[in-house]
Amino acid sequence: MQRSTERAYPTHWEADIVLRDGGTALIRPITPDDAGRLVSFYEQVSDESKYYRFFAPYPRLSDRDVRRFTHHDYVDRVGLAVTVGGEFIGTVRYDRIDGTGRPASAPADGAEVAFLVQDAHQGRGVASNLLEHIAACARERGVRRFTAEVLPANHKMIKVFTDFGYSQQRSFEDGSVHLNLDLEPTEKSLAVQRAREQRAEARSVRRLLAPGSIAVIGAGRNPGGTGRTVIDSLAAAGFTGRVHAVNRLLPAGTDRLGGVPAHRSVGEIEEPVDLAVLAVPADQVDPVLTECGERGVQGVIVFADRIDREDQRELVRKARSYGMRVIGPNAFGLINTSPDARLNATLSAETPGRGRIGLFTQSGAIGVALLSTLHRQGAGLSSFVSAGNRADVSGNDVLQYWDDDPDTDVVLMYLESIGNPRKFTRLVRRTALSKPVVVVKGARHSASAPPPGHAVPASRTPDATVSALLRQAGVLLVDTVTELVDTGVQLAFQPMPAGPRVAVLGNAESLCLLTYDACLARGLRPSPPVNLTVAATPEDYRAALAAALADPETDAVVVTAIPWVAGRAAAELADALLDASRTADKPIAVAQLAIEGLDEELSSRRIPTYPAPERAVRALAEATRLAQWRSDAQQPGRVPEYDVDEAAAARLVTAALEGAAADRDAPADPAAGGRSVPLDPARTAELLGHYGIAVQPTRPAPDADSAVEAARELGYPVALKTTAPHLRHRADLGGVRLSLAGERELRRAWEELTTTLGSADELRPVVQAMAPRGVDTVVHASFDPSIGTVLSFGLAGTPSELLGDLSYRLVPVTDREAGRLVGDLRSAPMLYGWRGSRPADVPALEELLLRVSVLLDAHPEIVALDLEPTVVASEGLTVLGAAVRLALPPATTDLGPRRLATH
Secondary structure (H helix, E strand, O other), rough: OOOOOOOOOHHOOOOEEEEOOOOOEEEOOOHHHHHHHHHHHHOEEEHHHHHHHOOOEEEOOOOOHHHHOOOEEEEEEEEEEEOOOOOOEEEEEEEEOOOOOOEEOOOEEEEEEEEEEHHHHHOOOOHHHHHHHHHHHHHOOOOOOEEEEOOOOOOOHHHHHHHHOOEEEEEEEEEEEEEEOOOOOHHHHHHHHHHHHHHHHHHHHHHHOOOOOOEEEEOOOOOHHHHHHHHHHHHHHHOOOOEEEOOOOOOOOOEEEEEEEEEEHHHHHHOOOOEEEEEOEEEEEEEEHHHHHHHHHOOEEOOOOOHHHHHHHHHHHHHHHHHOOOOOOOOEEEEEEOOOOOOOEEEEOOOOOEEEEEEEEEOOEEEEEEHHHHOOOOOOEEEEEOOOOOOOOOHHHHHHHHOOOOOOOOEEEOOOOOOOOHHHHHHHHHOOOOEEEEEEEEEOOOOOOOOOOOOOOOOOOHHHHHHHHHHHHHOOOEEOOOOHHHHHHHHHOOOOOOEEEEEEOOOOOOHHHHHHHHHHHHOOOOOEEEOOOOOHHHHHHHHHHHHOOOOOOOOOOEEEEEEOOOOHHHOOOOOOOOHHHHOOOEEEEEEEEEOOHHHHHHHOOOOOOOOOOHHHHHHHHHHHHHHHHHHHHHHOOOOOOOOOOOOHHHHHHHHHHHHHOOOOOOOOOOOHHHEEEHHHHHHHHHHHHHHHHHEOOOEEEOOOOHHHHHHHHOOEEEEEEEOOOOOOOOOOHHEEEEOOOOOOHHHHHHHHHHHHOHHHHHEEEEOOOOOOOOOEEEEEEEOOOOOOEEEEEEEEHHHHHHHHOOOEEEEEOHHHHHHHHHOOOOOOOHHHHHHHHOOOOOHHHHHHHHHHHHHHHHHHHHOEEEEEEEEOOOOOOEEEEEEEEOOOOOOOOOOOOOOOOOO
């Protein structure tokens, strides 16, 4: 008999998903109200599929079956359904069983699982999605393994299980295949899941960018207006598909509008419609969207911009329920320059030339500016997506598409927010290995509210930290849209540099010197400039550039030029530079001042040109940084294994959290997912000790006698310091007295402390043994639901607090990354022997950082950790202060089964 553990409907199990063909669907728990949907679904399943499910002819479901399959306790019995347009297309169910395979009458960690997918929807990835989601539900309810019984002839279902990626065993008994799956995620299962995610999301974007037919809804009868402008843009681009105009107010007998077939509704269009352009006011979007969904449209572009957040969410929910993706609201449109599509569904009649750059923007105005600038630079596009409020299709989706798009070599993105930074960094890390990803992020420091309907998850992590993490993932993060184009053109036109060594040449010494200085400022290593003088001819440039490119000590060349007196044609110089670089595998960049026509000539030869040397050097420096990142990414290092007592640490964490749950006065911490609790000093030291991190012991000193007794126990010299929050680690305010060598000094210090700063009850003074002299550092970690756990490091005091000199890494940290955490600091020379001082024990410091990372990775309940100060001596280090805060963190947005984000 089943245990009575019925729970409320688990809303968090609902998820929008992308199927293998790019269509969307809703997956959710089955409820008693679904009886009619279940019966209708079963009637549409073939007899063969029913036989495979029940191992016998089963033409219809009995009333008892319907009740059994729609009534669940969401613990021992769970059923999920995939729906499109509100109707079932697939179901899955698990029933908890004991070790003998019978229904469990006591807690058990096994369950039997079975699927059924409507024949018309088989092959769309419905079953694999169901398996991922039911496995996540099972793990949440304590189920750790699935068993399944499948007929040998049911090859499709056997393949679903075998391709799942989880550890499994297979046997053949009583004429059927018995499968046992361990539900613990593995590297293989995660890789399989992410590969499926990439293919499905890429396909969903590809359907938008390569439609066979388009309906422009809301097109006016007179030229002008959004709808007619889009029709004109499609015609000007030579769109290879069919275009239909839809206007419900068309006079009777009107069959053409803007040169294309006209209709009063989408339902009147006889052929399938792949993409609908909604050029209607905001208050008409909802009914038009419903009509598109019922007509089977695959995707929509919403230009309307005054849709509030709640209406936007409802719009997306409805679109996804019909299997549609949404571009917008507040979108500018789509461009695909492929000869097979020639799509320009934007408000710009000018279609950019064919090229290798993919461009994504949230802002339509910025999109227009970028399109124009890239055109002037002679850089064509492969595709362009302006997603506006990106309520549905986001930069992450388009990255999935560009990752394996053979027509895209470079990705440029203008982002005003990153809805899912964890997923974005994962995708960029993969894409940047083969295709540069250049990003400019707007509104980084703006305190203004986001656009209406533009929902952005709250994040506690400062923008500087997020930027650092993005760069570590391989993002080329630039400051302006000008730099975005400059860097993109450099990467699209030229090969990657092998290193930072740069040759500088030109016909003006002053311009060469400016270039030389710019190289130094950007961390490049320029060689002495070669001054060709103002008398230089194109042949002189050709010879000098050829020599520089042939030099094994040169990785890249910046060519500078000013107008020459003799006045030669720009084409001659362009031809000379192209001839010299034609067979070289090293990049060049040209900085030229006022040579008429040279920009166009060089662009036509795929040589980037800039109006200032600083811009040329900046673009080249970004390319160099990417080359170095790719080299480092080939050797990411490893996460070391230490002899730790993880079980004891887990018991301590569990006990502390149980205490916090019972404490109604424990503060709420929404960013951490609920109540949080600070560990007291003793349990903090104990927890860290389980991971081999020793904290210098302290003793309370509520009075002078207690201070003296503590000093005798710890041994002189000692430090006396207050633990009051406003004075903690503030030696400058008198809250810390160091190197107290004896009882008399200690008593005097205690009296001065309590006399000048407050009572002992307020100050809560403690005594601590002095640590060997060294460099004071700070190790900090914090959990952000949208990013994960971030580990940071810096030197204590002025470098970190005033100058913000900190380095960051996401947990877990590898041994190579621990070295960079230390070495990335501008103040790092202080640790390596600055001005003749003894070098600090950096290996010991790196080991501390790695041990902290291992602790944080094993215990995500740690939402904040501080080791401050940590004194790194010439031999060893000492942690003088430690603080840990615990909470139950919410589920992060990049873990678990595949699902579309909800903004």
